Amino acid sequence: MIVVFAAISAVVQAWAALHAGGMASSASLNVPVLMYHHVREPGPGLSTVDVLRYAVSPAEFEKQLDYLKQNGYTTIDTHALDRAMRDGVALPRKPVILTFDDGWETQYDIVFPLLKERGMVGVFFVHTGVLRDGEGAGSSMSWSEVCEMEDAGMDIECHTLSHPSLPQISPEQLDKELGDSRRTLEAQLGRPVTAIAYPFGDFTDREIEAVDKAGYRLAFTTEVGLAQSLREPLEIHRTIITYFDSLSDFEIKLNEIDGSRALIDYHPSITPPRVARAPGSTNVQ
Numbered sequence: 001m002i003v004v005f006a007a008i009s010a011v012v013q014a015w016a017a018l019h020a021g022g023m024a025s026s027a028s029l030n031v032p033v034l035m036y037h038h039v040r041e042p043g044p045g046l047s048t049v050d051v052l053r054y055a056v057s058p059a060e061f062e063k064q065l066d067y068l069k070q071n072g073y074t075t076i077d078t079h080a081l082d083r084a085m086r087d088g089v090a091l092p093r094k095p096v097i098l099t100f101d102d103g104w105e106t107q108y109d110i111v112f113p114l115l116k117e118r119g120m121v122g123v124f125f126v127h128t129g130v131l132r133d134g135e136g137a138g139s140s141m142s143w144s145e146v147c148e149m150e151d152a153g154m155d156i157e158c159h160t161l162s163h164p165s166l167p168q169i170s171p172e173q174l175d176k177e178l179g180d181s182r183r184t185l186e187a188q189l190g191r192p193v194t195a196i197a198y199p200f201g202d203f204t205d206r207e208i209e210a211v212d213k214a215g216y217r218l219a220f221t222t223e224v225g226l227a228q229s230l231r232e233p234l235e236i237h238r239t240i241i242t243y244f245d246s247l248s249d250f251e252i253k254l255n256e257i258d259g260s261r262a263l264i265d266y267h268p269s270i271t272p273p274r275v276a277r278a279p280g281s282t283n284v285q
């Protein structure tokens, strides 16, 4: 799917900007986008090997953050990637995007402080239907926590309203999932929301067109690899990090342009991207 894309000059500018940063391609940018879900120790609801593919222990997560710091990486947000891909604005020499899906409370309790104390930024994809009002504990973050993170420099972006597999819903439902969630987030955050992650990584050409029409500038998939095609800003690749990754696995995933190591970590029940999942199948992605 070729998304309408500004102009050849933007591509040239992007190339020039990134060539200066030492990681050039005329057609794509190599930006690792790491995908996390749970950051906590195994426990109830988080114990099987399959589910632990969507978790990282807090201790390992800290080691990964320190690795990034010590090796000269700079965390960036979706707005910086958008400006680089569409307008050719230069990125730091070793950019990386850390994404956290699904609005789990542990992302506020554990991830947020660890990022903040290191001066790093995270991108949090939340489905608005699950966020809580008011104070108190829950498995998902509250709106006040989400807004606190945004105010502290984190990047809160959209993951739809109720987290359906988008290819399996009606056009009317699709518009609602993309539009209502965005409007709710924008009202809470007080700024435009321009990035979305496809629930379960499921999308087809119909979803790309709908996301574009709804006004999103970047859309994040679960397709692996570090190369982000300048012509496909609505098909950003991400690299899954799991509970079982050693620091050397992490290093490989961070540097492996084709993503073949990350591909090994896909849950066998996850339908390959662009193919609708079987009704009734579930996972936490």
Ligand SMILES: [Zn+2]
Residues within 6 Å of the ligand: 101, 102, 159, 163, 199, 200, 284, 285
């Ligand atoms: Zn999700």
